Amino acid sequence: xxxxxxxxxxxxxxxxxxxxxxxxxxxxxxxxxxxxxxxxxxxxxxxxxxxxxxxxxxxxxxxxxxxxxxxxxxxxxxxxxxxxxxxxxxxxxxxxxxxxxxxxxxxxxxxxxxxxxxxxxxxxxxxxxxxxxxxxxxxxxxxxxxxxxxxxxxxxxxxxxxxxxxxxxxxxxxxxxxxxxxxxxxxxxxxxxxxxxxxxxxxxxxxxxxxxxxxxxxxxxxxxxxxxxxxxxxxxxxxxxxxxxxxxxxxxxxxxxxx
Amino acid sequence: xxxxxxxxxxxxxxxxxxxxxxxxxxxxxxxxxxxxxxxxxxxxxxxxxxxxxxxxxxxxxxxxxxxxxxxxxxxxxxxxxxxxxxxxxxxxxxxxxxxxxxxxxxxxxxxxxxxxxxxxxxxxxxxxxxxxxxxxxxxxxxxxxxxxxxxxxxxxxxxxxxxxxxxxxxxxxxxxxxxxxxxxxxxxxxxxxxxxxxxxxxxxxxxxxxxxxxxxxxxxxxxxxxxxxxxxxxxxxxxxxxxxxxxxxxxxxxxxxxxxxxxxxxxxxxxxxxxxxxxxxxxxxxxxxxxxxxxxxxxxxx
Numbered sequence: 362x363x364x365x366x367x368x369x370x371x372x373x374x375x376x377x378x379x380x381x382x383x384x385x386x387x388x389x390x391x392x393x394x395x396x397x398x399x400x401x402x403x404x405x406x407x408x409x410x411x412x413x414x415x416x417x418x419x420x421x422x423x424x425x426x427x428x429x430x431x432x433x434x435x436x437x438x439x440x441x442x443x444x445x446x447x448x449x450x451x452x453x454x455x456x457x458x459x460x461x462x463x464x465x466x467x468x469x470x471x472x473x474x475x476x477x478x479x480x481x482x483x484x485x486x487x488x489x490x491x492x493x494x495x496x497x498x499x500x501x502x503x504x505x506x507x508x509x510x511x512x513x514x515x516x517x518x519x520x521x522x523x524x525x526x527x528x529x530x531x532x533x534x535x536x537x538x539x540x541x542x543x544x545x546x547x548x549x550x551x552x553x554x555x556x557x558x559x560x561x562x563x564x565x566x567x568x569x570x571x572x573x574x575x576x577x578x579x580x581x582x583x584x585x586x587x588x589x590x591x592x593x594x595x596x597x598x599x600x601x602x603x604x605x606x607x608x609x610x611x612x613x614x615x616x617x618x619x620x
Numbered sequence: 621x622x623x624x625x626x627x628x629x630x631x632x633x634x635x636x637x638x639x640x641x642x643x644x645x646x647x648x649x650x651x652x653x654x655x656x657x658x659x660x661x662x663x664x665x666x667x668x669x670x671x672x673x674x675x676x677x678x679x680x681x682x683x684x685x686x687x688x689x690x691x692x693x694x695x696x697x698x699x700x701x702x703x704x705x706x707x708x709x710x711x712x713x714x715x716x717x718x719x720x721x722x723x724x725x726x727x728x729x730x731x732x733x734x735x736x737x738x739x740x741x742x743x744x745x746x747x748x749x750x751x752x753x754x755x756x757x758x759x760x761x762x763x764x765x766x767x768x769x770x771x772x773x774x775x776x777x778x779x780x781x782x783x784x785x786x787x788x789x790x791x792x793x794x795x796x797x798x799x800x801x802x803x804x805x806x807x808x809x810x811x812x813x814x815x816x817x818x819x820x821x822x823x824x825x826x827x828x829x830x831x832x833x834x835x836x837x838x839x840x841x842x843x844x845x846x847x848x849x850x851x852x853x854x855x856x857x858x859x860x861x862x863x864x865x866x867x868x869x870x871x872x873x874x875x876x877x878x879x880x881x882x883x884x885x886x887x888x889x890x891x892x893x894x895x896x897x898x899x900x901x902x903x904x905x906x907x908x909x910x911x912x913x914x915x916x917x918x919x920x921x922x
Contacts, residue, residue, distance in 0.1 A: 365919035366823075369912040376908045377870035380901070384874050387897050388845070394894060396883045397845075397876060419842045420879035423886070424696040427689050434681065458886035461684045515887075 398457050398511060408451050417455055426455040430462065442474040446500060453504065453511075460517050463508030471501025471525050498529045519543035520553055523560070533563035554578065555590060562593040572597040579609055643731055647739025652746050655709055660747070663701050667755055670697050671762045683770040687793045688885070690766060694759040695802065695881045701755065702748055702810035703838065709747060710817035711830035713740050714917075723922065733918050737818070741910060744814045752807050760795070767794040801895040802884040808902035809878040813838065815909035816873070822916040841875030844868050873905050 391397055399422055406414040409425060417425045433448035449466035456462055475497035484490050505522040512518060523539030526532045537560035544553035555578060561571035575594045578585045595612035597603075674693040675686070717723035726736060767790060774786050817834045824830040848865050851857045878898060884890060 365915045369819075369915040372908060372912055372915070374870060376904070380904065381869060383897075383901065384869075384877060387877055387894070387901065388874075390894055390897070391877065394891060395888055396880065396894075399882070415839075418846070419839060420699060420875065420882070421696050422882040423692040427692045430685070430689070456882065456886055458883055458888055459688065460887065461682075461688060465682075465685070 395458055395512070395514070399455055400457075405451060405454055408447065409455075422455045426452045426459070426462070429455070437469065437473075440477060442470075442477060442497070445469060445474070449504065453508070457508075457511035460508065460512060460515060463504055463512070463518055464521055467501040467504040467508070467521060467525065469501075470497050470504060471529055475501070475529070498525070501525055501529070514546065516543040516546040516549035516553065519546070520549070520556075523553075523556060527560060533560045534567070536560040537564065537567075555585070555587070559589060559593055562597055568597055568601055572601055572603075576609065638732070640735065644735050644739045644742060647726070647731075647736060648742035648746060651713070651740050651743025655743065655747050660705065660709065661751070661754075663705070664751070664754055664758070667697050667701060668758055670694075671758055675762050675766050683774065683790060684793050686766060686770065687763075690763060691799070691885045694755075694762070695799075695806070695885060698752065698755050698759070698803065698806050699809075699879075699881055702752055702806055703813060705751060706744065706748055706810040706814040707817050707831060707834045707838075710741075710744050710814045711821055711834065712827045713744070713818070714821045715824070715827045715830070718922070727922070734914055737910075737914050737917055741815065741818060744818075745811055748807060748810050748814065752803065752810075756803055763795050767791065770794075796884075796887075796889075798884045798889050801890045801899075802880050805878060805880050805895070805898055805902070808899055808906070809875065812873065812878070812902050812905045812909070815906045815913065819909045819913040819916070822913045822920065837872060838875065840868065841873045842879070844872055845874050845876040878902050 388397075399417075405417075409417065409429065413425045413428075416422075429448050429452045433445050433452065436444045436448060446466075449462070449469070452462050453459075453466060475494045478493035478497050479490050481490060481493070484493070502522065502525055505518050505525060508518040509522065519539050520543040523536045523543060526539055527536035537557050540553050540556040540560060543549050544557055554574075558571055558574035558578060561567045561574065564571070571593070575590060575597065578590060579594060591610055591612070594610045598608050598610065670693055671690070675690050681689070714723070717726075723736075727733065770790050771787060774790055775783050778786050813834065816837060817830060820833045821827075821830045824833070844865075848869060851861055851865060878901070880890060880898065
């Protein structure tokens with residue numbers, strides 16, 4: 362019996378030594394494929410409780426994240442914005458590769474919570490309400506930036522960040538950059554390219570670049586001749602004083618407008 | 621006194637085979653039957669309740685959220701149930717057979733201990749396979765029903781030229797091919813845990829001890845990767861800690877590498893290389909633990 366125990370232990374140890382380099386290389390491959398990216402910290406343990414943390418450590422991160430997500434949904438129904446932000450932080454920490462969590466968290470903060478903060482009648486000073494609104498914009502943006510850090514290979518969050526930069530911060534150049542980054546990722550929708558050009562067309566000093574991009578899109582065919590594209594093209598042709606002969610698009614004359 | 625029948629009427633004697641798959645299958649089927657009689661499949665009711673609950677009570681959510689929760693719940697429950705089933709069912713195999721004295725009856729016959737152990741393990745593997753197939757079938761049906769519900773709502777009022785895009789979007793959130801290797805890995809992990817539990821039960825004196833050790837090893841297996849990563853990146857790690865870590869890594873399986881569910885549900889695609897390596901690692905663990913269990917059991921004094 363003792364001999365068999367020793368033999369079994371020896372096999373276990375030999376296998377242990379053989380498997381270590383294999384496990385190490387597999388871990389590297391997993392990392393490269395964005396597996397096991399969650400960073401579980403003691404801060405999270407305080408917030409999700411001992412049982413939740415244990416479950417997260419034991420390979421049930423997605424389940425814990427879902428329960429927290431449902432909790433955040435309940436908080437939303439009660440318009441508890443600060444609690445929502447905290448829960449979203451935990452959810453995205455647990456499941457950093459679920460785009461929907463980042464996307465929804467950012468949307469709730471930048472669009473819903475910001476509006477609620479601005480309309481908060483308990484705060485009579487408009488300046489403070491504006492500041493609170495701005496903070497929620499920043500919070501939404503922060504979710505998207507962190508989401509991109511965890512998912513640099515997916516277009517969706519770049520696109521969403523572009524929309525937030527455009528709609529909430531009015532920063533057209535930043536928006537164009539983000540839409541451009543989204544468009545460069547395989548599988549991104551065709552409109553990301555258009556959005557890049559549209560946003561660039563609003564940036565002083567980038568008119569020529571925007572014009573070239575819009576022209577290239579225009580030459581791709583009728584499917585690209587969308588109202589905004591034509592409008593921006595017409596605007597840039599006029600702004601850059603493109604000679605009449607080189608103009609590809611002649612904007613229609615509106616009623617009351619001089620030809 | 622009974623008369624001995626004449627030699628010509630006796631059935632021809634077949635030579636005793638040293639290794640017989642038929643004997644292994646006989647033990648395996650008996651093990652399976654025994655477990656089925658213990659009504660282990662009742663857990664499927666719980667699983668079905670979880671699935672129905674997670675798909676029926678999330679109607680306020682966007683369809684992506686609904687699919688996310690349904691997939692998380694289903695695959696998470698599959699992991700939990702197969703883990704519990706493998707540990708609890710395996711832990712009572714040997715101690716119960718010893719207690720009931722059936723082990724002695726079987727081993728008194730010309731049945732090698734290797735075949736006995738393989739039969740027992742095969743019985744558990746078949747049980748786990750049936751369980752995971754049934755759970756997968758329930759999961760796919762629930763996902764399909766949810767998909768049809770969502771599609772019916774999503775295409776309403778959508779311009780005809782955008783219908784295809786909407787359908788594609790819904791389908792992409794629903795069933796993905798990556799779920800299949802993910803379920804296979806869940807099965808392999810449960811088989812690994814069954815073989816480890818069998819190994820512990822060969823030298824354990826009670827089922828409780830086996831269950832506790834298996835549960836503790838399960839947690840160590842999941843945490844060791846995180847602990848190793850955290851300690852090795854810290855500048856204050858002592859040599860003693862490193863030796864301890866190496867010892868743990870040497871002895872225990874890194875189960876985090878076999879936990880792909882969380883990431884697959886998040887939309888990560890499993891490459892065939894990663895899948896094959898992960899599956900290979902799990903199968904290697906299974907073989908080594910089974911071999912170790914045999915070595916200990918083969919020379920055990922019963």
